[in-house]
Amino acid sequence: MGLLALEPPGRGSFLLAGFLNSVMIAVGATVVGLCLGVCGAWCKLYGGPVARDLAAVYTTIVRAVPELVLILILYFAGADLLNKALAAFGYPPTDIPGVAAGIFVLGVVQGAYSTEVLRGAILAIPQGQIEAARAYGMSPSLIMRRITLPAMLPFAIPGLANLWLIATKDTALLAIVGVNELTQVTRTAAGATKAYFTFFMAAGAIYLALTLFSGAIIGRIERWARRGMPSVAGAGR
Amino acid sequence: MSEALMDVRPKRTATNWLKPHRIALIAIGLAIVLASIFLMRWDWLPQYMPLAIQGIWRTIWLLVVTSVLGISLAIPLGLAQAAGPAWLAAPAKAFCTIIRGTPLLLQLWLLYYGLGSLFPQFPWIRDSFLWPYLRQAWPYGVLSLTLSYAGYEGEVMRGAFAGVPRGQLEAARAFGMSRFTIFRRIWLKQALHRALPTLAGETVLQLKATPLVATITMVDIYAVASRVRQDLFVTYEPLLLLAAVYMAITGVIVFLFRKLEARIPTRIG
Numbered sequence: 001m002g003l004l005a006l007e008p009p010g011r012g013s014f015l016l017a018g019f020l021n022s023v024m025i026a027v028g029a030t031v032v033g034l035c036l037g038v039c040g041a042w043c044k045l046y047g048g049p050v051a052r053d054l055a056a057v058y059t060t061i062v063r064a065v066p067e068l069v070l071i072l073i074l075y076f077a078g079a080d081l082l083n084k085a086l087a088a089f090g091y092p093p094t095d096i097p098g099v100a101a102g103i104f105v106l107g108v109v110q111g112a113y114s115t116e117v118l119r120g121a122i123l124a125i126p127q128g129q130i131e132a133a134r135a136y137g138m139s140p141s142l143i144m145r146r147i148t149l150p151a152m153l154p155f156a157i158p159g160l161a162n163l164w165l166i167a168t169k170d171t172a173l174l175a176i177v178g179v180n181e182l183t184q185v186t187r188t189a190a191g192a193t194k195a196y197f198t199f200f201m202a203a204g205a206i207y208l209a210l211t212l213f214s215g216a217i218i219g220r221i222e223r224w225a226r227r228g229m230p231s232v233a234g235a236g237r
Numbered sequence: 238m239s240e241a242l243m244d245v246r247p248k249r250t251a252t253n254w255l256k257p258h259r260i261a262l263i264a265i266g267l268a269i270v271l272a273s274i275f276l277m278r279w280d281w282l283p284q285y286m287p288l289a290i291q292g293i294w295r296t297i298w299l300l301v302v303t304s305v306l307g308i309s310l311a312i313p314l315g316l317a318q319a320a321g322p323a324w325l326a327a328p329a330k331a332f333c334t335i336i337r338g339t340p341l342l343l344q345l346w347l348l349y350y351g352l353g354s355l356f357p358q359f360p361w362i363r364d365s366f367l368w369p370y371l372r373q374a375w376p377y378g379v380l381s382l383t384l385s386y387a388g389y390e391g392e393v394m395r396g397a398f399a400g401v402p403r404g405q406l407e408a409a410r411a412f413g414m415s416r417f418t419i420f421r422r423i424w425l426k427q428a429l430h431r432a433l434p435t436l437a438g439e440t441v442l443q444l445k446a447t448p449l450v451a452t453i454t455m456v457d458i459y460a461v462a463s464r465v466r467q468d469l470f471v472t473y474e475p476l477l478l479l480a481a482v483y484m485a486i487t488g489v490i491v492f493l494f495r496k497l498e499a500r501i502p503t504r505i506g
Contacts, residue, residue: 049256049258049259050258050262053258053259053262054262057262061480061484063441064441064483064484064487064488065445065480065483065484066444066445066446066447066448066459066483067445068445068448068449068459069448069459069476069479069480069483070480072476073473073476073477073480076472076473076476077473165337169339169340169341170340171340172340172341172342172343173340173342173449175342176452183340183342183343183346186343187346187350190350194354196346196347196350196351196353196354197347197351197352197354197355200343200346200347200350200351201347201351203343204335204339204343204344204347207338207339207340207343208334208335208338208339211337211338211339212334212338
């Protein structure tokens, strides 16, 4: 147990730093994914035929290929493209910080899933509300801000919450490309001290605590988003 | 019969689907594929072909074995949560929460490195007939993928078991069926029918989880691609091929589940 202490002989501080990185990547990836998801859902529902097909290709490919493979492809391709762009403008090549790379890569993956969640949520809004807004002469962006977003929120939140939980767990995959997140620092610490079981159990407990904590917060947000709506508990059965 | 039931949507004919912009998109896609064939390095392919086929086979084997074992674990887990007594339901729920709350990669490493480092300390394990297997990587890979699938599917099956209408079970009891017959003929079948669309998605997720076993030295198709990258310093070609292989397997899974679903008559209101 002494190995997990926060003071230097113990490695607790490393785990804590890794955990903070993990949370940062998960939050960033969810935000990037949400932006991509809003664009994707908009393309799929209201876009022209080309935008619609491109969005379909994006979601199909990302959802059919393992995250691990996507992470490798995007990680290498992203670094390559960035360095080529830098070279084109006459700058020396740089190393991308691991956290930023992780946010980009996981964000692209999350974007495909949130596209589907948001599309489903927008379709679940009674369409008369959007038609009424259009009849009032609201501009598309105003409709989005005043009607579509608030009305779809209760339908979207369960799916988005699921995506957040997936994002927190997908950060572990970044250990493969050596990003300093919780799983990677755990492996390093375990390898250095040979106390594999202790460290992996500790990391598992941290992930589980994050999941359970998120679950509690999500429950509150869901109740807030559903405020004013009739309760549906038990109505389906 | 099933064809007649499926035909609710407007017919998607070839001319309907093949619009001018689609032809342009397909042409662009073909151009990208051809460019990647002619401009990238593929000379390593014949040399690594046998290894790649073995890797694909191992990936599919892993997927099938862990899915079958996982679902057979998930049925009791779901049943315990849906209808079991509290002393069975609580551990089942705890198991599902733990599995669903931690990353699979961590579970895999916990089993492989953690248990793997604990086992040699006990002489009776080293002397047992299991020891030759415990020293290899694949039992840990199979075990952790099975447990993960069981954890997620246990939750799905709980919902499916709870969703079977009470009247169906009461009618079965009125027919004088024994409890086991009710379970086998009515409850399990209807629950599986309900869960089938979800199971299709979860099986694709399971396929996407299999490459993780490459991190514990199992040689599946992902590990073969990594080997090519390390041997020859070609970065993109193996990864693109890998993505294509996984997309093909995903297509097969979706197709098979759709066939399975089409066998179940459903009424669309």
